[in-house]
Amino acid sequence: MSKEQTNVCTRELMLGNKAVARGLYEAGVCFISSYPGTPSTEITEEAAKYDEIYCEWAPNEKVAMESAFGACLAGKRAFCAQKHVGLNVAADPLYTMSYTGVNAGFVIGVADDAGMHSSQNEQDSRHHAIAAKVPMLEPSDAAEALSFTKLAYEISEKFDTPVLIKMCTRVAHSQSVITRGERTVPTRSYEKNIAKYVMMPGNAKRRHPVVEQRTLDLIAYAEDCPLNRVEMGGTQLGIITASTSYQYVKEVFGDSVSVLKLGMTNPLPEKLIRDFAAKVDRLVVVEELDPIIENHVKALGIPVSGKDLLPMIDEFSQSLIAKALGKEVPEGRSLDVNIPPRPPAMCSGCPHRGMFYTLKKNKCTVLGDIGCYTLGAVAPLGAIEMTLCMGASIGAVHGFNKILGKESEGRTVAVIGDSTFMHSGMTGLANVAYNQSNSTIIILDNSITGMTGHQQNPTTGYNIKGDPAGKIDLEALCRAMGFDHVRVVDPYDLAQCDQVLKEELAYEGPSVIISRRPCVLLKYVKHNPPLSVDPDKCVGCKSCMRIGCPSISIKEGKACIDQTLCVGCEVCSQLCKFGALQAKKEG
Amino acid sequence: METKNIMIVGVGGQGSLLASKLLGHLLLTRGYDVKVSEVHGMSQRGGSVVTYVRYGDKVYSPVIDRGEADYIVSFEALEAARWLPYLKQDGVIVTNTQQIDPMPVITGAAEYPEDIIGKLKASGAKVDALDCLKIANEAGSSKAVNIVLLGRLSHYFDLPEEAWLEAMEAIVPAKFLEMNKKAFRMGKEA
Numbered sequence: 001m002s003k004e005q006t007n008v009c010t011r012e013l014m015l016g017n018k019a020v021a022r023g024l025y026e027a028g029v030c031f032i033s034s035y036p037g038t039p040s041t042e043i044t045e046e047a048a049k050y051d052e053i054y055c056e057w058a059p060n061e062k063v064a065m066e067s068a069f070g071a072c073l074a075g076k077r078a079f080c081a082q083k084h085v086g087l088n089v090a091a092d093p094l095y096t097m098s099y100t101g102v103n104a105g106f107v108i109g110v111a112d113d114a115g116m117h118s119s120q121n122e123q124d125s126r127h128h129a130i131a132a133k134v135p136m137l138e139p140s141d142a143a144e145a146l147s148f149t150k151l152a153y154e155i156s157e158k159f160d161t162p163v164l165i166k167m168c169t170r171v172a173h174s175q176s177v178i179t180r181g182e183r184t185v186p187t188r189s190y191e192k193n194i195a196k197y198v199m200m201p202g203n204a205k206r207r208h209p210v211v212e213q214r215t216l217d218l219i220a221y222a223e224d225c226p227l228n229r230v231e232m233g234g235t236q237l238g239i240i241t242a243s244t245s246y247q248y249v250k251e252v253f254g255d256s257v258s259v260l261k262l263g264m265t266n267p268l269p270e271k272l273i274r275d276f277a278a279k280v281d282r283l284v285v286v287e288e289l290d291p292i293i294e295n296h297v298k299a300l301g302i303p304v305s306g307k308d309l310l311p312m313i314d315e316f317s318q319s320l321i322a323k324a325l326g327k328e329v330p331e332g333r334s335l336d337v338n339i340p341p342r343p344p345a346m347c348s349g350c351p352h353r354g355m356f357y358t359l360k361k362n363k364c365t366v367l368g369d370i371g372c373y374t375l376g377a378v379a380p381l382g383a384i385e386m387t388l389c390m391g392a393s394i395g396a397v398h399g400f401n402k403i404l405g406k407e408s409e410g411r412t413v414a415v416i417g418d419s420t421f422m423h424s425g426m427t428g429l430a431n432v433a434y435n436q437s438n439s440t441i442i443i444l445d446n447s448i449t450g451m452t453g454h455q456q457n458p459t460t461g462y463n464i465k466g467d468p469a470g471k472i473d474l475e476a477l478c479r480a481m482g483f484d485h486v487r488v489v490d491p492y493d494l495a496q497c498d499q500v501l502k503e504e505l506a507y508e509g510p511s512v513i514i515s516r517r518p519c520v521l522l523k524y525v526k527h528n529p530p531l532s533v534d535p536d537k538c539v540g541c542k543s544c545m546r547i548g549c550p551s552i553s554i555k556e557g558k559a560c561i562d563q564t565l566c567v568g569c570e571v572c573s574q575l576c577k578f579g580a581l582q583a584k585k586e587g
Numbered sequence: 588m589e590t591k592n593i594m595i596v597g598v599g600g601q602g603s604l605l606a607s608k609l610l611g612h613l614l615l616t617r618g619y620d621v622k623v624s625e626v627h628g629m630s631q632r633g634g635s636v637v638t639y640v641r642y643g644d645k646v647y648s649p650v651i652d653r654g655e656a657d658y659i660v661s662f663e664a665l666e667a668a669r670w671l672p673y674l675k676q677d678g679v680i681v682t683n684t685q686q687i688d689p690m691p692v693i694t695g696a697a698e699y700p701e702d703i704i705g706k707l708k709a710s711g712a713k714v715d716a717l718d719c720l721k722i723a724n725e726a727g728s729s730k731a732v733n734i735v736l737l738g739r740l741s742h743y744f745d746l747p748e749e750a751w752l753e754a755m756e757a758i759v760p761a762k763f764l765e766m767n768k769k770a771f772r773m774g775k776e777a
Contacts, residue, residue: 330654
């Protein structure tokens with residue numbers, strides 16, 4: 001029996017993402033394949049604690065979704081999770097799985113990040129549900145995350161469709177009260193069905209009408225399903241809302257207004273909305289990001305307010321909604337003090353720091369990628385000049401160098417993490433090799449997926465449970481793609497980084513530099529004693545400040561090292577011409 | 588009962604998630620509806636972090652807005668000042684006096700304001716400030732700052748000490764339990 005299996009029918013606090021994992025367990029899911037991405041990561045991490053569910057990290061979201069599709073085809077309920085931008089990567093299989101339908105139930109978790117707590121854009125995943133013509137459920141708290149996940153499998157099997165379950169940061173990363181249930185495992189057998197599962201034009205033409213009819217059936221279901229409910233209160237104001245916005249609306253208005261709470265946001269009901277609109281004097285849609293429900297209501301010819309009152313950007317909150325709808329909000333105190341911001345920074349001893357320092361020193365143009373190392377764009381390093389999406393650094397450096405030619409080739413690099421490289425850097429590398437640009441690619445190999453909180457990946461040699469797994473050899477992979485120049489450096493060794501970088505930028509041909517040292521936060525990484533400053537030697541030149549280490553500051557004109565933060569990486573001491581920063585002798 | 592709001596603020600990596608988990612467990616076992624909203628991801632890399640804990644008969648929103656917090660529990664002085672606008676007019680700030688320089692201060696682009704605790708008090712807010720790092724070290728670990736703060740916070744709650752210690756037993760790993768119980772009592776009595 002696994003640790004998480006015990007069924008206790010008592011109230012407990014549970015994180016929204018963990019509640020999805022609990023729902024997957026209770027729904028009898030047997031296969032999960034995902035790629036980590038905030039705020040979706042904990043769904044798969046928590047599910048992996050159930051021994052009954054096979055869980056894995058895939059190299060990217062597309063592979064994850066296709067693997068989970070294979071599992072559902074084979075007859076077991078399957079799942080994959082990703083953040084909003086991950087669904088873009090997996091959009092290709094999704095849009096055609098809508099045509100094939102499923103065998104056993106297939107549910108896809110997608111977590112949006114309104115407010116961009118940890119994302120590069122603020123896209124609204126509901127557009128994917130509409131475009132792919134698949135149903136989407138949106139829980140508003142952990143209890144719904146659990147129950148909607150289970151219901152999603154019933155919908156998937158009843159309507160023969162993949163189902164999207166959409167989380168947002170505030171539902172994914174908030175704990176609220178849930179009650180556990182039992183696990184049951186429905187199974188179907190696999191049957192060969194070329195007309196249903198082979199999507200070539202002749203078959204797909206016969207499947208498209210099935211998709212359109214399914215949408216009509218789902219609209220009929222939406223009219224009176226348990227996911228959508230009316231909470232009648234005062235009738236002067238009626239609010240249509242979904243997801244976490246529902247919680248804010250109830251916080252502000254309680255039962256003083258009427259609420260149509262939509263748990264299924266694609267497809268949307270028609271009669272339910274018309275009937276609700278007819279019962280209230282004024283109708284407002286409260287939804288984060290894009291006006292999707294609002295546009296649907298308008299298309300029905302019903303007068304409604306929405307984005308004329310509420311913003312299309314950032315998260316909502318109770319005060320934001322109260323203010324927009326004409327209610328008073330409490331005033332807070334303020335201090336007449338300039339409070340310096342506290343942006344995130346690379347950790348003390350972060351292995352990325354030495355490489356970014358070297359790139360800045362060599363005045364390189366750095367095209368970046370997605371991960372902790374995006375912080376290489378922040379002062380004082382300010383090294384990265386472009387970050388777009390997973391893998392884009394390598395694609396972009398190729399185009400950049402093709403246009404600017406020799407002058408650019410000698411100073412422009414792509415930087416990409418080990419996990420991001422596995423995710424979608426390999427195809428970019430193939431392009432550099434095939435179309436022969438003289439580009440230098442730096443793989444920042446910290447032997448883990450760092451940003452999302454330490455997930456294993458195909459280069460680490462371990463699987464999601466920490467057991468030994470296949471391990472891809474980055475050097476061999478790059479050589480096999482046709483790179484003759486593959487160099488490995490230790491980013492704690494600034495002289496070595498500098499020399500190798502200069503050599504590879506000067507080399508006429510494509511090259512890869514692997515900057516290799518494990519993330520300093522990994523448990524197995526041993527820290528050295530903190531450095532100390534010899535005040536007689538320190539002249540206060542601030543050379544050591546150029547690496548932007550949070551452990552170093554200047555106090556009374558001299559360098560000062562925070563003894564609780566410093567991990568003794570000795571990168572700073574390599575910048576000190578006066579030998580003032582000293583490592584402590586062991587013992 | 589009207590919903591009560593506790594904000595836990597600090598610097599990424601200071602242990603605020605454990606504090607919110609403990610509070611959530613404590614309040615749930617006292618029969619309240621509870622919601623806890625956390626910060627994960629990019630904002631944890633040494634950035635300013637905030638966790639919301641709300642409890643009452645029925646809690647809807649997982650977040651706390653300006654002017655709504657009954658308590659702000661701050662792991663660091665500058666963060667207490669940053670989040671002051673979220674305090675209710677009659678709310679209480681329980682704060683660590685420790686100063687952790689943010690990157691703009693380290694690089695010299697900004698200055699760490701002087702006498703923040705004094706300025707917080709001058710704003711009219713009720714401020715309960717103590718050197719939690721010193722107390723935590725005395726209790727046995729610099730990592731127990733979170734529990735020292737909770738010990739101090741417990742003054743303002745009409746709950747028996749047993750309830751806090753039980754919550755600690757449920758949440759804190761066994762090998763750190765005795766040290767944390769000590770830190771809790773030292774924070775409470777400080």
